[in-house]
Amino acid sequence: MIEVDELTKVYRVPKKTPGLWGSLRAVFRRRYDEVRAVDGVSFRIDAGERVGFLGPNGAGKTTTLKMLAGLLVPTSGNVKVAGFVPSERRAAYLSRITLVMGQKQQLLWDLPPTETFELNRAVFGIDRATFRKTLDELVGLLEIGSLLDRPVRNLSLGERMKCELAAALLHRPEVLFLDEPTIGLDVTMQAVVRRFIARWNEQTGATVLLTSHYMADIAALCARVVVVSQGRVSYDGALDELVRRYAPDRRVIVQSTREPTAEELQEAAPFRLREGALEALVPSREVKDVVDRALRTLPVRDLTIEEPRLEDVIARLFEDSVAPVEREAKEPSA
Amino acid sequence: MAQMRASWMLALQYRAGFVGEAFGAIFWIGWGVLPLIAVFERRPEVAGWTADEALIVVGFFAALQGIVEGFIDPNLRAVVELVRQGTLDFVLLKPVDAQLLVSFHRSTPTKLPHVVTGLALAGWASSRLPDPPGVLEVAAALLLLLCATSILYGLYTMVVSTAFWFVRVDNLSYLLLSILDTGRWPLSFYRGAVRFVLTFVVPIGLMTTYPALALRGQMDAPGIVRVLAVAVAFFVASRLVWRIAIRRYASASS
Structure with a gap:
């Protein structure tokens, strides 16, 4: 379902010397640093798999997900998802995938979630009967029936995330890219989201690629993990094996x-x-x-x-493969 | 369009704002007419334009300003924000043309009274002309106004596309808005370099003056075709620039 070969993304980040003088100089003459956010990543994921994508901050997880979703154009390497090249951003491709980002939201802030759902219905060209059915299903699974008519700004973070998931799945995508879908949620809400992702994967057979900082997410959802650090894959295989090997x-x-x-x-x-x-x-x-x-x-x-605790295992894995000094500026800030 | 629907819902949520804008529109247009009254009190015509004819230009200007402020500027200015915060992601994830989507995603229908009042003013002024325009002239004027909208849209899109390189370009859109202000008066009020710029470089003057000329029956077919060609060129260019820009999109990290 997902084939990634030698995927590389190099960002050009404007370099600025500190201070006012540095800023002034940067206006006229910009210098760039090249940052290899993703550096020759390869992996394959079969249809229906749930795979955890692990790595320290700035390892290139999000950049990889964005290239898979067609948002970023790879610097080099090949990506194929469901037979499509993501960066061409064909309509047929975009209606087969979804990307949920825990840090960004697509819900219209001042309107109730139903308005965003309706908008997505129109944009994805979902016929009303199918829309109704999918929405009922999502509302049931996520227990968001009582939230639908409240303006999004009045919802809690957890409630918003549940509606966000619903909005992202209305078109019944075959591939789910989930970038830290549980970030900032309390433990109960994390469990709800986790349970939902598992159920949805089982019911629809959708392929799931998930990143998370909460190891409980990965442990509960993903039998297989791909670990990236410094833009490279440092482990790809069963989670159990990872734990055995590094712990x-x-x-x-x-x-x-x-x-x-x-x-x-x-x-x-x-x-x-x-x-x-x-x-x-x-x-x-x-x-x-x-x-x-x-x-x-x-x-x-x-x-x-x-x-041992999974957190300790992962921490040790990262210590092994990561020089902590260079971690900071892996992804550009704008 | 569902996007439009959502914008309308947003606008109507603030009904007081809608009524306020309507009164505001009348006030600002009236304010814009004041200098004209002052000038035409002393002389019957300026640079070949009578008071009523100049009023048509003011009307078209107001309509165009309403279109820009309500339907072009807010949408494209929001693109700058989308790029800066990386939420353009969600636009690019939708299986429809991204340019189309951003061009309609944040309209401000409250500016509609502005457009209507402007057109009404132009209509009223043209009915007072010694030789009122016929159906053909009105059609030509509306077509030219459509061209003007397309040119403005193209200009805006190209300016906004630079956001993919420079990120913060909100100020450029203020510049455009203030240049648009020059379209308030007939083109022949200006001279020399200014007139040249407003005709050929940033064809603001042509946008409001030509439709008024059409109502006066002073636009011939080749002239209209030329404007049409310019409008198409601007639109096509804007699409090309947008395409190139989108490949440069770096998103924002999360």
């Missing part, structure tokens, strides 16, 4: 009967105080030793061994 560790957590002394802590070695408990991240083969030592030296009340 051979276990978390050993100790609840103590009293505050351990500094000496005791030192003897028990890798334990640190974290959220009121003592915690150690240890490679699997050392777990036994560490537990033995803890039982000997610490005032243990309870001891548990857990899988």
Whole structure:
């Protein structure tokens, strides 16, 4: 469904020396920096798959999504989605896809969501019967029946996001590009959106490519992940495998009967105080030793061994592949 | 167009604004007529134009100004904002012509009274001419006014397309609006370089003066065809510039 080959996007970002004099000079003579936001990315996604697109800020996730959606013209490389070249922006292509951005909204601010829906109905040329049916379905799944007639500006962020999703799916696209659809939402609302995306994917068989900073989103929705950093793919495969490969560790957590002394802590070695408990991240083969030592030296009340958290895994993955200094200016600010 | 519908709904939500604009239109047009009254009090004609004839130009000017301020300027100025904030994404994601969509997406129907009042003024003034225009002259005038709209639209689109390179170009649209102001008086009121610029470079003068000339029966067929050609050229050029510009769109990061 989605084929990406050696995709590259280079932005030219105006370079400005700081201060008034620098600004003045930039008016007459602009100098540009070349920023390789996406640098030779390749992957394939089958129809109906749900794939998580991971990477630190500025890794090139959004730029890639925008090229897939036909908003940006690639500097080089090939993209094919549903048999179309996105950057040609053919009507037949655009009515097969959708792009939802958690940071931007298409809903008309001063009017109720129904007006945006009606607008999209006209723009996408959806006949009224199909429109009615799809809308009913979306309203049911997202539970937005009571919001439809309130001006968008009076809706909460979560309510707005749900309406935003509805507006983006009215034309029943085959491919969903979701760029941080849960950003800023509270935990309950995140779960609602997540559940909705899963149900919609199952009901319509649409292909989903999703980016998110919330690992819970990825864990709940995507069996497969593509990790990009510095504009390149650094991992492509099963999420489980990623966790295994980058996190051979276990978390050993100790609840103590009293505050351990500094000496005791030192003897028990890798334990640190974290959220009121003592915690150690240890490679699997050392777990036994560490537990033995803890039982000997610490005032243990309870001891548990857990899988590492996905956040920790990802953080470690990024640390491995990313030099943090160059991260900042990956995507242009305008 | 559904876009238009949404704009109308927005406008009608603020009904008080609509009525206010209507009164405002009459006031501003009246204000614009004052200098004419002052001038024509002392002499029967200026540069070959009688008071009624000059009034036709003022009427057409008001109508055109209403069209620009209500239907061209707000739409294209909003494009600048769309580019700056990256929300043009949503326009480009729709399976319809993006230029068409942005050209209608934020009209201000409250300027409609302006257009109507202007046309009414031109109509009233032309009925007072010693030789009132016939159907053919009226048709020619309306056609020329349509051409004027197309030229203005083309100009605006080209200026706004530069937003894809320079991002902030709102000020350019103010410049255009103030140049448009020169179309208030018949072209022959101006001389020399100014007249040349207003005829050939930024053909504002031609937009309001020619329709008035048509009503006076002073536009011949070749003249009309020439204006028509200019209008088509501006429109085609605007589409080309827009096409090139859209490929430069860099969106805004999120």
